[in-house]
Amino acid sequence: MVARTTAPAADGWEATLAAALIGADRAPPGPEDEAFADLGPAGDPAGSLLARLAAQGIHRLAGAGLAAEALTPVPPRDLPGPECPPAAAARLALLLAAGPSARSRLEEWCDLAAEAGIRAPAWLLPALAPYRSLWPRPIERIAGPEIAWLDRACAGGAAEPEPPAQDWTEGTPAVRRDAFAAFRERDPDGARAALEAAFRSEKAEMRQTLVDTLDVTLGEADAPFLEACLDDRASGVRAAAQRLLARLTRSPFAARMAARARTALAVETKRRLLGGTTHALTVTLPEEAPALARDGIEPRPYRQKAGGARAGLLQEILAQTPLHAFADHPPRLWIELALRGEWAAPILEGFLAAVRREDDPNWARALTAVLGEAHSGRLSGVRPTNELRDDWARAAALLPDAEWERLVEDLFRKAAVEVILAHLAHAPPAVSERFTLAQLDWLAAVTRGPAGMRDALGRTWLIDRFGERAWPGEDAAAQAAAILARLPGDADERLRRQCAGLADILDVRVAMRRDFTGPEGA
Structure with a gap:
């Protein structure tokens, strides 16, 4: 007589593992005598699978000799909203699997989900978590609390999440930058005062990082400190201060630039014998000087082939000059006179940069109108060129989006292909x-x-x-x-x-x- 041996009853692990591998929605139902078959919310295969996996893990740890305090329960998940529809979840899975080639679509998916107020599916959170640094705001809205919960659970404890760093003087450079930015948001003047007190003890790289962070709530009250940074021994700190000062149109830096611009450009007005007036633009190219270099205006090697070093200095001065320095005459007059002169290229480039920095719609409209007339041959004394066409397109890109669209729609009906393509190259996002x-x-x-x-x-x-x-x-x-x-x-x-x-x-x-x-x- 052959002895019969009975195999130990399976604990269901193999069936649970198979369901995880092929997908909860596609997996066949587990055996009726499965120990954990009734776990999880009804009608939610993914939730049931996660519950079964958790129960299986506890079951297998039961004989591991762990003390009771080693199995600290994790608090319930904080769900930020309803879960996305199955079709959207399937789309997200495909985008995550596609890798870098689908990055634009993945970002768009996150934005759409955030706008809809829904959350990513739980089973895709581990794959979505690495993208938090790329798109922190939308991912925080669609998965932030759950990813944080998952991080705590995987760390083996139920500790509360660490609060954001409050002391900007400690930690890694990234942590310090974020803490200082938060401080700056709460108390702009207090943050700047604290930075001034500790500034000289910081290393050059950290000084540059903190000066850059003053961009948060930047205001005219920051000008004195930034002026002092122009004499810093580190070039990165000086450059950061120059970038920020150029945005403060009433600062001493802006006043110096305005004075230099008025010295370099002057409109001469003469009365005609038979009535009326004529205007001419007098250009005096600036000379290299230590005071200019302190403000970041220095000769560039490539300028030797683009009008010369002094023309380059003029362009950079105009690019940093506040537009109110030209308030004595309408923008259109400055632009027309510049186009008719010898130094049209550096002056125009300087104006374009200044308008881009200040986002001034009136100057943008004037630039667009005058350059459009010049390209079409309707501006006396100016010969149409391909360069003018491209300058026109760059100027039009400074218009408010709706105005840019109306301009290009009009060109669709009557302009040459080359003109339209030049404008489309500068389309808004x-x-x-x-x-x-x-x-x-x-x-x-x-x-x-x-x-x-x-x-x-x-x-x-x-x-x-x-x-x-x-x-x-x-x-x-x-x-x-x-x-x-x-x-x-x-x-x-x-x-x-x-x-x-x-x-x-x-x-x-x-x-x-x-x-x-x-x-x-x-």
């Missing part, structure tokens, strides 16, 4: 639905137009960037697909690839939104 459809109409016309126009479009690679900036609507996605389907047979392969990429990007971006707002997410 995101454009409106109306502009998206207008640009798609223009792309459709160009891609079905003469080969020369198609080639010019394909060489710019603007179509690729447009996919990231465009408004992701159903109509836009359909129009992009139609552009690809209607490309002529002799279209360049480079253009064909770009059109295919545009259609794919818009299709994915529209589908992502559908994941959140479709029937499953309603």
